[in-house]
Amino acid sequence: MIEFKNVSFTYPSGAEALKEINVKIKDPDFIAIIGENGAGKTTFIKHLNGILKPTRGEIYINGLNTKKASVAELSRDVGIVFQNPDHQLFCETVEEEIAFGLKNFGFNKDIISERVTWALNLLDLTKYRKVSPFMLSGGERKRVALATILAWDPKILVLDEPTIGQDFNQKDKLRQFIIQLTSQGRTVIMVTHDVEFVADCNPKIIVMSHSRIITTGSAREVLTNFDILSKASVIPPQITQLFSQLSDLDLPQNIIDLYEAKQLIIDLTKRRLDNESL
Amino acid sequence: MKVFEGLKFKRGTTVIHRLDPRTKFLVSCMIFTLALLFTELFSIIILFIAQLPIIFSARIHREWSRSLRGSLTLVVIILFTNLIVGYVSNNFQLTSQLLTYSISMAFRFVVLMSSFSLFFLTTSPDDLSLALEQSHIPYEFCFAFTTAIRFVPVLAIEAQTIMDAQRSRGLELDKGNFLKRIRNYIPILIPLIVGAIRRSLELAEAMESRAFGAKKKRTNLYRLQLKRSDYITFLISFIILSLSLYIRYNIPIPELQFPL
Amino acid sequence: MSIVEIRNLSYSYPGLNKPALTNVDLTIAKGDFIILTGPSGCGKTTLCRCLNGLIPHFYSGDLKGDVIVTGLSVKDNPTSKIAQHVGFVFQNPENQLFALSVEKDIAFGLENLALPRDEIRKRVDRALDIMGITNLRENAPYELSGGQQQRVAIACILSMNPELMILDEPTSFLDPVAARNLFEIIYIFNKELELTIILVEHRLDLLCTYANRVIIMDKGKVKADGIPRDILSSKEVLSLGIGIPKVTRLYNELRASGIHLGDPPISVNEIAQEIRKLILND
Incomplete structure (x- = not known):
């Protein structure tokens, strides 16, 4: 469980990046954090494994105060996958790359080799076991980065902008993968700008703007609240925009999903036909 | 620092x-x-x-x-x-x-x-570079000089990001004896160097695309007097x-x- | 009149066996606003590099066929010459700004062309003005947000008065609102300055109302080419796994269920109108 108690954070430069953050995330959960560039999203997630410690307030990760624990200790439970895989890949082979974290955490040899095989398999990277990560494409490197973190099976997985630089197919695979992880009882927290991706994933949403959490709620509640979204420089999903434009046709206003939208329109035309035939 | x-x-x-x-x-x-x-x-x-x-x-x-x-x-x-x-x-x-x-x-x-x-x-490093240029130092050197200064803060941020990413993988920089501690920095140095090389290639591409080297003698927006x-x-x-x-x-x- | 003529272009990067482009034929008319898209690794960026001479001058490798841009053959003219006609905005704004102030950065290209000082000053002022960044004149690149940096990068290109502007995923590092603002500016250039635009992008939902043509590539080949409306609703494009806007997908889904909504929509407004028509009058 993650608990922020009245957390504020100021960078040494004087920029206040978090202001009075109070939030509780229970296991298992699936959360998306959205908000404008510079809203404090990345600062927020860097607090989850103690890379940054609050200037004021306390953070508890599974009951452990982050001020009293090392980054390594906290990372065992909170795995953060950063936005750019090139900021972490450095080994000669994908296999060694995945083993790196496991070695740091002191797993024994047998477990390491078992976990590496498991992670390679999970992310469909087995054929690249002995390949240099630098030879892979951008999308593949992103998968390797994810595998290096998943290898030690953290209870909470944090993804910073997982969809950046990913094309439609890659995004769709990522979505399926995330859903699979959450269904296995893991907590997944992702930071993203990609509101259509969020609408497809249907997580709970935390909206940040100007260093504060301005709202939390289900995807359906938040993505259909145009006031909140515009405060956070987020453009509502197209489907939601459409239903808002059609509000006079007696259609519900809390729609984010394509297939739900399709069904509602089909129903509406049927009703229309029924009325006509009457 | x-x-x-x-x-x-x-x-x-x-x-x-x-x-x-x-x-x-x-x-x-x-x-x-x-x-x-x-x-x-x-x-x-x-x-x-x-x-x-x-x-x-x-x-x-x-x-x-x-x-x-x-x-x-x-x-x-x-x-x-x-x-x-x-x-x-x-x-x-x-x-x-x-x-x-x-x-x-x-x-x-x-x-x-x-x-x-x-x-x-x-x-300002811009002025300094201008002074160098006007002292007949080849433009390539002056350019390298300003670019180096321009990218110091960028690389500092990048080094921090890399450090954050590796620490999130359980890397403990200040663990072990002297030699081990130096070795601890390898996972930070390699991505930093690879990143710098990639960056320099992108820079070169961008320079080419802005007509670098089009004329033997270039002009300058400013002249020191x-x-x-x-x-x-x-x-x-x-x-x-x-x-x-x-x-x-x-x-x-x-x-x-x-x-x- | 065509500004780009590509005939039977094939190219492989040095040391790689797999060709990055195979038998590409393409003509681009002056004033076009083109979205170039396709899955990762499809050859979009490679094609763009061919258009300003980065290929074959900066990247060697094996180039076959002809590329004529603004009347110049890229094989026979150095990048620095083509750069006076073709502007290139890259994905990462950070790596295309070299100077320590915005003003010096915009001047960089003009200085390379050895223009007289007064002319440089005039063009810098104009570019700052068009991009609405006159207030940032003295700022260093690291003092700017991603959106501002990308505006500066575009100002740098604009000041060189290009006829064709290529933008390679310029909004990857921007939030959606900043991205939309950038697209709007580019659209204005296209209309008012009659600048031909080639924009490489994944975010079609924010973009396709601006363009008059979409080119979709896959595995080094042009797979589809036409007006956005037709291309985005065609079956073969769906199978390529392009990020089709949700409203277009909704149209396709409804069509599959027997509900026909007139022309395929590319914006929320369009589909809203069609649905309204369907429900209210017939």
């Missing part, structure tokens, strides 16, 4: 800022020469105090004092090296003369640092330097001595 903070250009519009970089370079060189010329504590203190009005009128005292504080470790090292070497070569005797000498050596370094930071804090204030500064510097040389060789300098 603090030392570098104290050398980062701070935008300003004071008289000092508006001086030609070449003028400021000359002034810094003069202070440098004077600091080498005089070894007595008394004259070095004067040299230090003489810089203060310039620093305050450029409104850079805060950054300047930060750079001095940053160089404190080096100052202490210089002080003790002098003391120890002197102590050993002096048949293991600590005299007040030796103490005074060591202190003045350390203080001399402060004066040098101070003149450096005065120059870098008030001279010496103003009256520059000539006055030259004159003052020249007078001070001649006076100092005269004093150095003709007038005894009062001895300050630290009692033991």
Whole structure:
């Protein structure tokens, strides 16, 4: 469980990046954090494994105060996958790359080799076991980065902008993968700008703007609240925009999903036909 | 790192800022020469105090004092090296003369640092590069110089991001003995270097795409021109330097001595 | 009149066996606003590099066929010459700004062309003005947000008065609102300055109302080419896995269920109108 108690954070430069953050995330959960560039999203997630410690307030990760624990200790439970895989890949082979974290955490040899095989398999990277990560494409490197973190099976997985630089197919695979992880009882927290991706994933949403959490709620509640979204420089999903434009046709206003939208329109035309035939 | 903070250009519009970089370079060189010329504590203190009005009128005292504080470790090292070497070569005797000498050596370094930071804090790297260009240094070198300065903050941020990413994979930088600790930095250095290479390729592409090398002789948006204030500064510097040389060789300098 | 003529272009990067482009034929008319898209690794960026001479001058490798841009053959003219006609804005704004102030950065290209100082000053001022960044004149690149940096990068290109502007995923590092603002500016250039635009992008939902043509590539080949409306609703494009806007997908889904909504929509407004028509009058 993650608990922020009245957390504020100021960078040494004087920029206040978090202001009075109070939030509780229970296991298992699936959360998306959205908000404008510079809203404090990345600062927020860097607090989850103690890379940054609050200037004021306390953070508890599974009951452990982050001020009293090392980054390594906290990372065992909170795995953060950063936005750019090139900021972490450095080994000669994908296999060694995945083993790196496991070695740091002191797993024994047998477990390491078992976990590496498991992670390679999970992310469909087995054929690249002995390949240099630098030879892979951008999308593949992103998968390797994810595998290096998943290898030690953290209870909470944090993804910073997982969809950046990913094309439609890659995004769709990522979505399926995330859903699979959450269904296995893991907590997944992702930071993203990609509101259509969020609408497809249907997580709970935390909206940040100007260093504060301005709202939390289900995807359906938040993505259909145009006031909140515009405060956070987020453009509502197209489907939601459409239903808002059609509000006079007696259609519900809390729609984010394509297939739900399709069904509602089909129903509406049927009703229309029924009325006509009457 | 603090030392570098104290050398980062701070935008300003004071008289000092508006001086030609070449003028400021000359002034810094003069202070440098004077600091080498005089070894007595008394004259070095004067040299230090003489810089203060310039620093305050450029409104850079805060950054300047930060750079001095940053160089404190080096100052202490210089002080003790002098003391120890002197102590050993002096048949293991600590005299007040030796103490005074060591202190003045350390203080001399402060004066040098101070003149450096005065120059870098008030001279925009763009102007500096322009000064280099106008001194007929090939444009490629000047370009490399500004680009290096431009990317220092970018690389610093990148190094931090990489460090965050590797620590999130359980890397503990300050664990183990000396050798192990150095090895701990490999996972940070490799992505940083690979990133820098990738970045330099992208930079080269972007330069090509903006007609780099289209003409043999390029022009420049700005041209440095010496103003009256520059000539006055030259004159003052020249007078001070001649006076100092005269004093150095003709007038005894009062001895300050630290009692033991 | 065509500004780009590509005939039977094939290219492989040095040391790689797999060709990055195979038998590409393409003509681009002056004034076009083109979206170039396709899955990762499809050859979009490679094609763009061919258009300003980065290929074959900066990247060697094996180039076959002809590329004529603004009347110049890229094989026979150095990048620095083509750069005077073709502007290139890259994905990462950070790596295309070299100077320590915005003004110096914009001047960089003009200085390379050895223009007289007065002319440089005039063009810098104009570019700052068009991009609405006159207030940032003295700022260093690291003092700017990603959106501002990308505006500066575009100003740098604009000041060189290009006829064709290529933008390679310029909004990857921007939030959606900043991205939309950037697209709007580019659209204005296209209309008012009659600048031909080639924009490489994944975010079609924010973009396709501006373009008059979409080119979709896959595995080094042009797979589809036409007006956005037709291309985005065609079956073969769906199978390529392009990020089709949700409203277009909704149209396709409804069509599959027997509900026909007139022309395929590319914006929320269009589909809203069609649905309204369907429900209210017939």
